[in-house]
Amino acid sequence: MTTNNLYKRQNSPAxxxxxxxxxAHKLPPEKQATPIGSPKNSPRxxxxxxxxxxxxxxxxxxxxxxxxxxxxxxxxxxxxxxxxNYIPKKALIFSPEQLAKYDGSNPNLPIYVAIKGxxxxxxxxxxxxxxxxxxxxxxxxxxxxxxxxxCLSRKDHLTNDIxxxxxxxxxxxxxxxxxxxxxxxYTKIGTVIHNPIDPNSPPxxxxxxxxxxxxxxxxx
Numbered sequence: 042m043t044t045n046n047l048y049k050r051q052n053s054p055a056x057x058x059x060x061x062x063x064x065a066h067k068l069p070p071e072k073q074a075t076p077i078g079s080p081k082n083s084p085r086x087x088x089x090x091x092x093x094x095x096x097x098x099x100x101x102x103x104x105x106x107x108x109x110x111x112x113x114x115x116x117x118x119x120x121x122x123x124x125x126n127y128i129p130k131k132a133l134i135f136s137p138e139q140l141a142k143y144d145g146s147n148p149n150l151p152i153y154v155a156i157k158g159x160x161x162x163x164x165x166x167x168x169x170x171x172x173x174x175x176x177x178x179x180x181x182x183x184x185x186x187x188x189x190x191x192c193l194s195r196k197d198h199l200t201n202d203i204x205x206x207x208x209x210x211x212x213x214x215x216x217x218x219x220x221x222x223x224x225x226x227y228t229k230i231g232t233v234i235h236n237p238i239d240p241n242s243p244p245x246x247x248x249x250x251x252x253x254x255x256x257x258x259x260x261x
Contacts, residue, residue, distance in 0.1 A: 133231030135160060137182065140233050144181025145171040155183035155233045156218055158201070165226040183233055189214035192248030201235050204244040 135153075140160065143153035151164040152171060163170045163180070170180045178184070178193060183201040189210040192198040203214065221227055 130230070133160065135231060135233045137233060137235060140183070141181045145177055152180050153230070154179050154221070156188055156221060157185045157214065158183065158232050158235070159221070159229055160231045160233055161221045161227045162230045163227050183235065185214060186245060188217040190248050195248060197245040198248060200245065202238055202244055204238070
């Protein structure tokens with residue numbers, strides 16, 4: 042091939058490099074368009090990115106909440122923030138005699154309180170329900186009537202017998218049931234099975250000097 046023909050071949054349109062194809066005009070890798078079929082455009086990559094973003098935001102929110110309120114949920118407390126409620130466990134069934142063992146007198150046993158047949162573990166509130174504490178009289182038994190009447194000075198009201206209660210007293214009882222059911226620390230662990238109450242027996246006498254019910258906003 043002659044020098045003239047080689048010069049023409051090298052300078053023909055088919056062999057000339059476009060300015061856009063030259064290395065000086067190529068975009069850096071991070072600015073180049075991502076091919077449609079690349080992993081970054083796949084649904085799995087998008088979902089993974091969204092999940093990581095949401096998870097990071099949740100962790101950040103929990104951390105800020107704990108720093109400002111010393112709780113992970115901005116001070117909100119209920120059964121939904123009680124992690125113990127999410128641990129699978131078998132419901133226990135007690136007789137009154139079995140329940141009586143958990144009255145706080147034995148430091149090696151938990152403390153249980155029953156209300157309208159439901160048994161709650163209140164060990165974390167032992168400063169309220171433990172031996173010698175203000176409300177130890179509720180421990181180890183179902184004292185539904187006393188919860189309703191606020192009559193804490195009479196043993197005959199420390200019973201599950203809730204016959205002949207007034208509407209106000211029944212409302213008091215419902216308030217206490219809600220208190221235990223939605224508590225941040227106490228958890229329901231089972232039920233107590235009572236012997237049937239003789240319908241011909243008289244209910245406990247009315248209480249005329251009932252003690253006031255403690256404020257449900259108490260931390261116990």
